[in-house]
Amino acid sequence: xxxxxxxxxxxxxxxxxxxxxxxxxxxxxxxxxxxxxxxxxxxxxxxxxxxxxxxxxxxxxxxxxxxxxxxxxxx
Amino acid sequence: xxxxxxxxxxxxxxxxxxxxxxxxxxxxxxxxxxxxxxxxxxxxxxxxxxxxxxxxxxxxxxxxxxxxxxxxxxxxxxxxxxxxxxxxxxxxxxxxxxxxxxxxxxxxxxxxxxxxxxxxxxxxxxxxxxxxxxxxxxxxxxxxxxxxxxxxxxxxxxxxxxxxxxxxxxxxxxxxxxxxxxxxxxxxxxxxxxxxxxxxxxxxxxxxxxxxxxxxxxxxxxxxxxxxxxxxxxxxxxxxxxxxxxxxxxxxxxxxxxxxxxxxxxxxxxxxxxxxxxxxxxxxxxxxxxxxxxxxxxxxxxxxxxxxxxxxxxxxxxxxxxxxxxxxxxxxxxxxxxxxxxxxxxxxxxxxxxxxxxxxxxxxxxxxxxxxxxxxxxxxxxxxxxxxxxxxxxxxxxxxxxxxxxxxxxxxxxxxxxxxxxxxxxxxxxxxxxxxxxxxxxxxxxxxxxxxxxxxxxxxxxxxxxxxxxxxxxxxxxxxxxxxxxxxxxxxxxxxxxxxxxxxxxxxxxxxxxxxxxxxxxxxxxxxxxxxxxxxxxxxxxxxxxxxxxxxxxxxxxxxxxxxxxxxxxxxxxxxxxxxxxxxxxxxxxxxxxxxxxxxxxxxxxxxxxxxxxxxxxxxxxxxxxxxxxxxxxxxxxxxxxxxxxxxxxxxxxxxxxxxxxxxxxxxxxxxxxxxxxxxxxxxxxxxxxxxxxxxxxxxxxxxxxxxxxxxxxx
Numbered sequence: 001x002x003x004x005x006x007x008x009x010x011x012x013x014x015x016x017x018x019x020x021x022x023x024x025x026x027x028x029x030x031x032x033x034x035x036x037x038x039x040x041x042x043x044x045x046x047x048x049x050x051x052x053x054x055x056x057x058x059x060x061x062x063x064x065x066x067x068x069x070x071x072x073x074x075x
Numbered sequence: 076x077x078x079x080x081x082x083x084x085x086x087x088x089x090x091x092x093x094x095x096x097x098x099x100x101x102x103x104x105x106x107x108x109x110x111x112x113x114x115x116x117x118x119x120x121x122x123x124x125x126x127x128x129x130x131x132x133x134x135x136x137x138x139x140x141x142x143x144x145x146x147x148x149x150x151x152x153x154x155x156x157x158x159x160x161x162x163x164x165x166x167x168x169x170x171x172x173x174x175x176x177x178x179x180x181x182x183x184x185x186x187x188x189x190x191x192x193x194x195x196x197x198x199x200x201x202x203x204x205x206x207x208x209x210x211x212x213x214x215x216x217x218x219x220x221x222x223x224x225x226x227x228x229x230x231x232x233x234x235x236x237x238x239x240x241x242x243x244x245x246x247x248x249x250x251x252x253x254x255x256x257x258x259x260x261x262x263x264x265x266x267x268x269x270x271x272x273x274x275x276x277x278x279x280x281x282x283x284x285x286x287x288x289x290x291x292x293x294x295x296x297x298x299x300x301x302x303x304x305x306x307x308x309x310x311x312x313x314x315x316x317x318x319x320x321x322x323x324x325x326x327x328x329x330x331x332x333x334x335x336x337x338x339x340x341x342x343x344x345x346x347x348x349x350x351x352x353x354x355x356x357x358x359x360x361x362x363x364x365x366x367x368x369x370x371x372x373x374x375x376x377x378x379x380x381x382x383x384x385x386x387x388x389x390x391x392x393x394x395x396x397x398x399x400x401x402x403x404x405x406x407x408x409x410x411x412x413x414x415x416x417x418x419x420x421x422x423x424x425x426x427x428x429x430x431x432x433x434x435x436x437x438x439x440x441x442x443x444x445x446x447x448x449x450x451x452x453x454x455x456x457x458x459x460x461x462x463x464x465x466x467x468x469x470x471x472x473x474x475x476x477x478x479x480x481x482x483x484x485x486x487x488x489x490x491x492x493x494x495x496x497x498x499x500x501x502x503x504x505x506x507x508x509x510x511x512x513x514x515x516x517x518x519x520x521x522x523x524x525x526x527x528x529x530x531x532x533x534x535x536x537x538x539x540x541x542x543x544x545x546x547x548x549x550x551x552x553x554x555x556x557x558x559x560x561x562x563x564x565x566x567x568x569x570x571x572x573x574x575x576x577x578x579x580x581x582x583x584x585x586x587x588x589x590x591x592x593x594x595x596x597x598x599x600x601x602x603x604x605x606x607x608x609x610x611x612x613x614x615x616x617x618x619x620x621x622x623x624x625x626x627x628x629x630x631x632x633x634x635x636x637x638x639x640x641x642x643x644x645x646x647x648x649x650x651x652x653x654x655x656x657x658x659x660x661x662x663x664x665x666x667x668x669x670x671x672x673x674x675x676x677x678x679x680x681x682x683x684x685x686x687x688x689x690x691x692x693x694x695x696x697x698x699x700x701x702x703x704x705x706x707x708x709x710x711x712x713x714x715x716x717x718x719x720x721x722x723x724x725x726x727x728x729x730x731x732x733x734x735x736x737x738x739x740x741x742x743x744x745x746x747x748x749x750x751x752x753x754x755x756x757x758x759x760x761x762x763x764x765x766x767x768x769x770x771x772x773x774x775x776x777x778x779x780x781x782x783x784x785x786x787x788x789x790x
């Protein structure tokens with residue numbers, strides 16, 4: 001099992017769990033991530049961080065440190 | 076008798092077209108509400124439906140009602156009628172984006188628990204349809220039990236129905252049926268509610284368990300002690316053991332309910348079509364093309380504030396000097412004339428002159444936010460800014476500060492996190508603004524041009540700009556490690572779909588930013604200008620007993636007038652202060668004249684040029700006039716060269732003054748704006764103190780090291 005932070009642009013994965021600082025976990029849920037959903041890494045910012053992803057119909061940007069809270073299995 | 080007004084709270088996620096809807100509903104009938112103790116502002120407006128007045132309050136865009144800061148708590152309290160200055164809203168208007176209902180309804184399900192009628196406005200139905208997404212609003216109303224109105228806020232479509240629905244909802248007062256949360260959770264929540272003897276309404280008792288470390292938990296624990304904290308934590312542990320871990324349990328319950336409903340009401344194409352946003356983002360967030368585009372946009376923004384504002388500012392300056400001339404002709408010579416012309420009108424001009432820059436910057440911010448690019452800019456710059464403890468959202472405010480710190484400080488409103496926002500505000504005035512340029516040009520022209528290699532003036536100017544560029548991030552980092560230390564704020568940010576910005580919203584942002592500056596900061600700037608004027612005007616009596624203004628009026632010789640003026644200023648309160656503070660200026664290589672001119676430039680840095688002009692008996696020197704500046708520079712250099720103690724060290728003296736101005740916060744307008752944006756005097760006081768200290772130390776080091784260097788080279 002990997003975390004979202006380890007995915008490469010173009011890779012798609014399914015969210016297994018979201019664990020970490022309570023405020024971060026809650027925000028990730030609120031902004032549209034949920035266990036069982038599929039997400040795709042769209043790209044990486046020029047200096048290697050943050051990531052651009054799409055989950056469902058939401059396009060998000062998050063730092064690698066935040067993406068590490070999301071455990072995924074590759075599709 | 077007229078009916079009592081209806082109060083409607085407008086709530087929605089960021090980027091739903093909430094501002095557009097608010098503007099469309101309330102038109103020009105708007106004002107801004109402030110709340111003590113927090114920095115959030117909420118816009119208020121109203122409209123009439125027949126005889127019925129409806130008051131609208133626009134809450135800041137949010138993804139949920141889980142408050143994690145006092146600012147977020149204000150919105151929740153306001154919705155629950157827990158703030159004294161605002162009555163409880165009668166109806167909640169929840170605006171959602173038709174193309175992403177799943178996510179947007181999450182907030183709606185929380186609003187349904189508040190106990191007030193909820194009207195659901197489904198916005199951008201046209202955009203959704205273009206993507207092949209069909210929303211069956213009748214089915215949505217049936218399934219959710221809410222009044223549902225499809226709208227297109229940007230075109231004003233559906234607003235009549237929406238207004239009628241709001242009034243109707245208030246009349247019937249039907250409360251929505253909340254989304255069921257696990258029974259075990261309800262039981263724990265009720266137990267806590269009882270323990271706190273009904274102090275919290277059920278909604279906040281829910282949030283108390285769900286928002287781990289949130290504002291309500293902190294508030295309750297502060298009030299009732301650590302025992303309650305143990306009870307809350309124990310409840311969470313029991314819930315996790317029962318298969319309802321917090322906060323996942325809330326998300327599962329809400330999304331479960333939402334997805335079932337959305338499945339019945341929304342039809343989507345089986346394969347997600349490629350949208351315009353996909354295509355545009357392919358380029359605009361690209362490592363190379365995205366960065367180039369970003370640089371081009373920033374150049375355009377910067378160039379506009381710097382260059383396009385210039386003619387407008389010139390116009391305002393001409394206007395005020397014309398006005399001063401009119402008054403000069405009308406009012407007999409004396410203190411009143413001088414107060415009005417040199418104090419009040421100059422002060423008003425000093426306020427208005429910032430308007431072009433503020434309004435241009437806010438037009439850009441409104442466009443960048445409105446079309447969805449602002450989030451991309453923050454995405455591209457985040458890594459760079461995170462090195463100084465900030466986030467990508469601080470980039471544009473800091474860049475704008477290179478033109479002028481005032482719009483820069485105001486632009487920090489795009490930063491949600493309070494600590495990041497304050498750190499950005501405090502370092503923004505370190506960026507080398509355009510008001511420092513005349514000071515640099517005067518001194519470089521006078522001391523570092525003749526007899527120096529061709530690249531020296533350019534390099535010196537570059538060095539002055541670099542002082543701010545290097546120190547601002549360092550100070551920000553230091554602040555984030557000390558005074559503003561705390562958890563790293565979340566960066567998780569939505570990259571909204573691109574769309575055309577609304578012209579109305581852009582104009583409104585420009586006008587409200589300009590007005591906020593004039594109204595809130597204007598009086599303070601005016602007061603500072605008048606105070607400085609008085610310190611330069613009084614006392615008027617010359618040693619022979621005749622007031623200076625009379626002696627100046629009595630002579631026709633311009634040179635004599637100038638020398639009398641210089642003498643008068645030397646005897647003024649500021650002149651006296653300059654003389655008595657000379658020991659403090661000496662280590663910087665300054666005499667009382669430079670010291671006094673610096674003190675007098677408190678309202679605005681560029682004033683030093685004009686004041687030096689008067690002290691050096693050249694009359695009023697216009698800081699923008701290259702010839703006048705050149706002449707003043709020559710006088711200044713000759714004067715310093717005459718002084719045997721400082722003559723050989725004139726270059727260190729000039730550098731010392733420049734470094735002082737690079738680092739100091741001699742700008743009443745900036746301090747007034749910081750006071751306004753932080754709602755406290757502590758932050759402007761802190762900014763002024765730390766910058767003045769750094770300026771003094773910097774000028775001291777430059778002069779002393781310069782002296783050593785000159786001696787070494789001479790030997």
